[in-house]
Amino acid sequence: MKSFSVQLRFGMLAVSVLALVAGCGGDDGSDGSPDPDVLVECPPDSDAQQSRGASVIANQCVTCHSTAGGSQGGLDFNNATTVKANAEKMMSEVESGAMPPGATVEKSSVDDLRVYLSCL
Numbered sequence: 879m880k881s882f883s884v885q886l887r888f889g890m891l892a893v894s895v896l897a898l899v900a901g902c903g904g905d906d907g908s909d910g911s912p913d914p915d916v917l918v919e920c921p922p923d924s925d926a927q928q929s930r931g932a933s934v935i936a937n938q939c940v941t942c943h944s945t946a947g948g949s950q951g952g953l954d955f956n957n958a959t960t961v962k963a964n965a966e967k968m969m970s971e972v973e974s975g976a977m978p979p980g981a982t983v984e985k986s987s988v989d990d991l992r993v994y995l996s997c998l
């Protein structure tokens with residue numbers, strides 16, 4: 879299936895593709911109570927939120943964490959395997975405010991990111 883092979887090859891992008899293909903749930907996540915402790919159980923019907931979480935990485939992390947950005951800290955977040963393997967660490971770095979350096983991630987985007995990383 880097309881969306882499946884895209885998922886294998888493009889990791890983060892796949893979530894948005896799946897969200898478009900599967901695209902059912904409109905209003906999810908309104909009352910998700912995020913656990914302050916890093917990752918949570920993947921919430922059902924959270925495709926849209928997962929997609930937004932993937933965008934947080936694309937917009938606020940890959941500038942430094944990509945081959946083009948020099949893979950800072952030895953991490954390339956365009957690599958889906960790397961993201962999955964580092965999901966917990968990524969989340970705690972963002973929660974502590976250590977990442978991204980010199981910038982902040984909006985509270986709602988932190989929640990989106992948590993859902994995305996929890997559902998990998």
Ligand code: HEC
Nearest residue numbers: 935938939941942950951964967968969971972977978979
């Ligand atoms: C401006 C460049 C820059 C951006 C943007 C950035 N990082 Fe980093 N990141 C670094 C550098 C440099 C290091 C290695 C040095 C360090 O750990 O501080 C690093 C290290 C890390 C580490 C490894 C920490 C450890 O202790 O092993 C993680 C995880 C991480 N970043 C996650 C993220 C996430 C998630 C984002 C996006 C929300 C992000 N980073 C955005 C520059 C960046």
